[in-house]
Amino acid sequence: MKRALPVTSRDIARFLGVSQSMVSRAFDPAGKVSPANRARIMEAAEKLGYRPNAIARSLSTRRSGIVAIVMGGMENPFYSEVLDKLAAALDLAGFRSLLFRAPPGQDVDGQLPALRQYNVDALIVASASISSRIAEEWRRDSRRIVLFNRTISDADVPSVSCDNFGGARDVANMLADRGHRRVAYVAGPRQTSTNREREAGFLAGLMGAGSSLVGRVDTASYSFAEGFRAAEAAIATKPDAIFFANDILALGGMDYLRGTAGLSIPRDVSVVGFDDIAMAAWPSYLLTTVRQPLDRMVELTIASLERDSATKEMNNIPIEIVLRNTIS
Amino acid sequence: MKRALPVTSRDIARFLGVSQSMVSRAFDPAGKVSPANRARIMEAAEKLGYRPNAIARSLSTRRSGIVAIVMGGMENPFYSEVLDKLAAALDLAGFRSLLFRAPPGQDVDGQLPALRQYNVDALIVASASISSRIAEEWRRDSRRIVLFNRTISDADVPSVSCDNFGGARDVANMLADRGHRRVAYVAGPRQTSTNREREAGFLAGLMGAGSSLVGRVDTASYSFAEGFRAAEAAIATKPDAIFFANDILALGGMDYLRGTAGLSIPRDVSVVGFDDIAMAAWPSYLLTTVRQPLDRMVELTIASLERDSATKEMNNIPIEIVLRNTIS
Numbered sequence: 001m002k003r004a005l006p007v008t009s010r011d012i013a014r015f016l017g018v019s020q021s022m023v024s025r026a027f028d029p030a031g032k033v034s035p036a037n038r039a040r041i042m043e044a045a046e047k048l049g050y051r052p053n054a055i056a057r058s059l060s061t062r063r064s065g066i067v068a069i070v071m072g073g074m075e076n077p078f079y080s081e082v083l084d085k086l087a088a089a090l091d092l093a094g095f096r097s098l099l100f101r102a103p104p105g106q107d108v109d110g111q112l113p114a115l116r117q118y119n120v121d122a123l124i125v126a127s128a129s130i131s132s133r134i135a136e137e138w139r140r141d142s143r144r145i146v147l148f149n150r151t152i153s154d155a156d157v158p159s160v161s162c163d164n165f166g167g168a169r170d171v172a173n174m175l176a177d178r179g180h181r182r183v184a185y186v187a188g189p190r191q192t193s194t195n196r197e198r199e200a201g202f203l204a205g206l207m208g209a210g211s212s213l214v215g216r217v218d219t220a221s222y223s224f225a226e227g228f229r230a231a232e233a234a235i236a237t238k239p240d241a242i243f244f245a246n247d248i249l250a251l252g253g254m255d256y257l258r259g260t261a262g263l264s265i266p267r268d269v270s271v272v273g274f275d276d277i278a279m280a281a282w283p284s285y286l287l288t289t290v291r292q293p294l295d296r297m298v299e300l301t302i303a304s305l306e307r308d309s310a311t312k313e314m315n316n317i318p319i320e321i322v323l324r325n326t327i328s
Numbered sequence: 329m330k331r332a333l334p335v336t337s338r339d340i341a342r343f344l345g346v347s348q349s350m351v352s353r354a355f356d357p358a359g360k361v362s363p364a365n366r367a368r369i370m371e372a373a374e375k376l377g378y379r380p381n382a383i384a385r386s387l388s389t390r391r392s393g394i395v396a397i398v399m400g401g402m403e404n405p406f407y408s409e410v411l412d413k414l415a416a417a418l419d420l421a422g423f424r425s426l427l428f429r430a431p432p433g434q435d436v437d438g439q440l441p442a443l444r445q446y447n448v449d450a451l452i453v454a455s456a457s458i459s460s461r462i463a464e465e466w467r468r469d470s471r472r473i474v475l476f477n478r479t480i481s482d483a484d485v486p487s488v489s490c491d492n493f494g495g496a497r498d499v500a501n502m503l504a505d506r507g508h509r510r511v512a513y514v515a516g517p518r519q520t521s522t523n524r525e526r527e528a529g530f531l532a533g534l535m536g537a538g539s540s541l542v543g544r545v546d547t548a549s550y551s552f553a554e555g556f557r558a559a560e561a562a563i564a565t566k567p568d569a570i571f572f573a574n575d576i577l578a579l580g581g582m583d584y585l586r587g588t589a590g591l592s593i594p595r596d597v598s599v600v601g602f603d604d605i606a607m608a609a610w611p612s613y614l615l616t617t618v619r620q621p622l623d624r625m626v627e628l629t630i631a632s633l634e635r636d637s638a639t640k641e642m643n644n645i646p647i648e649i650v651l652r653n654t655i656s
Contacts, residue, residue: 066426066446069427073412073416074408074409074411074412077405077408080402080405080408080411081402083402083408083411083427084401084402087427087429088401088429091429096426096428096442096446097426097427098394098424098425098426098427099397099411099415099425099426099427100424101415101416101419114424118394118424224606224610228611251610254612255610255611255612256611258611258612259611259612260611278552279607282552282579282583283556283583283584283586283587283588284582284583284586284587284612284613285612
């Protein structure tokens with residue numbers, strides 16, 4: 001006869017003559033139980049067909065092992081690389097990734113109640129923003145949070161980011177060292193902290209080097225189409241070089257400049273991006289760019305989730321400029 | 329004084345003098361409760377600070393609303409588009425997406441116990457395979473499953489895919505109509521159903537048209553680097569045209585052919601891909617390719633999850649060839 005009800009931890013406990021709590025502890029990777037008892041319990045569980053329920057367990061341990069990654073769409077390929085690496089690293093660390101979509105640039109405050117319902121232990125907020133009040137409330141609830149590739153200025157919330165300011169300042173200095181004095185900037189969306197920091201660093205670098213910003217063009221999103229569109233306005237200001245706030249904008253811009261405008265890069269104009277996404281290294285582009293230290297950023301994110309702590313090294317992680325073919 | 333314990337549904341029930349089960353039903357979108365009682369319960373919950381726990385609720389309703397998407401890495405940009413669109417559509421349908429990584433080409437049989445633990449209602453398997461035995465066992469457990477962009481031949485498991493065979497056969501016919509009689513094929517990984525179906529369709533088309541397959545090159549993964557590498561062997565067979573099993577292979581191939589080999593596309597050789605990823609339309613490539621009807625595939629996937637049913641229209645969804653600049 002087939003059992004009508006699923007096997008429970010109580011059945012295992014009775015079968016072995018041990019306490020039910022020992023059975024639960026045996027299935028919790030952090031639970032205290034001797035190796036011999038854990039082995040007996042696993043064997044009995046296998047024999048009786050017991051399947052521990054991670055969700056039921058989360059109700060008693062208050063840990064579900066689920067980390068929600070909040071991000072917008074993946075129009076910017078940097079974020080598909082981020083998701084890929086974060087999910088792989090969380091997997092290795094024994095967490096599961098719940099994916100929450102947020103419209104890019106919008107805050108995720110409204111999503112927090114839903115995340116609480118799913119008993120999410122921790123939150124990684126990438127390509128989205130969160131108010132400091134809501135982030136602090138989330139932490140008071142003994143849940144963890146890390147902002148990825150963004151910062152909120154007025155709160156004590158752990159965040160991981162590279163040195164966006166310093167990277168962009170280095171670009172300005174490099175352009176000046178190579179004799180580019182008339183420079184244009186294609187900005188990312190105004191509400192992003194990445195754009196604010198990169199633009200501030202770039203302007204500081206230009207000032208220090210005595211170069212001129214001859215043009216500045218806004219974009220509505222970090223996307224190929226917006227870079228393509230913005231390049232037309234940027235080139236009209238007759239720059240020696242154009243710095244795009246990120247790579248996907250720069251790739252779109254290159255296709256406008258070479259294709260539609262018939263210019264040669266870098267002979268007629270130099271182009272620099274930021275991120276070093278995979279496509280920046282494709283032979284059709286070979287874009288000179290600022291490399292975000294993505295592996296290091298992911299590593300620090302996981303470490304911060306595990307310890308619920310922020311460290312100084314988590315922000316302003318040093319960057320490097322990758323010199324390819326788009327700069328003279 | 330601050331409450332030491334969280335407010336429960338029992339507290340709400342006592343406060344209002346209703347049954348605890350009515351409170352639970354009020355928080356279940358499918359639960360039967362009058363609008364007036366639901367409103368009273370919501371108001372009391374708001375007042376007392378009650379937060380219904382979706383996971384606890386899932387234990388009683390046996391529905392968690394969580395759909396696991398199983399996929400490998402996102403080296404092939406087609407899958408970041410798939411994930412983006414699936415997650416958006418699941419969101420709209422009221423589900424949450426749990427992301428499970430699987431090494432590409434490996435089966436996910438070993439992951440099923442973990443998925444059961446998280447009380448996942450349904451499974452979308454993309455860029456991974458599953459044995460028919462395990463897929464059927466999962467369904468007997470009254471959970472739902474859809475295979476995305478792949479099929480298993482020997483099981484009655486719902487799957488969604490475009491007409492890979494017909495699309496590739498159409499490519500062979502188009503090449504013949506345009507006078508290309510010496511044709512090479514760059515294959516995807518052997519274990520993928522997409523490669524099997526596309527290769528079979530392409531060969532059927534060549535035979536019917538009286539064209540010759542002058543070269544066939546294997547690849548280890550659907551990636552830019554493999555396409556770049558394979559193009560060298562493919563061009564050595566002196567073809568008029570090369571059909572790559574998907575777009576990311578074709579883009580890598582184009583960069584080898586134009587950059588390293590110094591050839592002109594399509595003057596020296598025509599190139600065709602499959603998928604129509606975003607980059608295929610970038611001005612640097614303008615790749616002629618077979619468009620997968622991704623929106624339609626996602627729509628049918630969600631419908632099949634909701635109904636737990638398979639329909640004939642789910643497989644062999646008609647494709648269209650997108651003519652761009654890489655074919656003469």
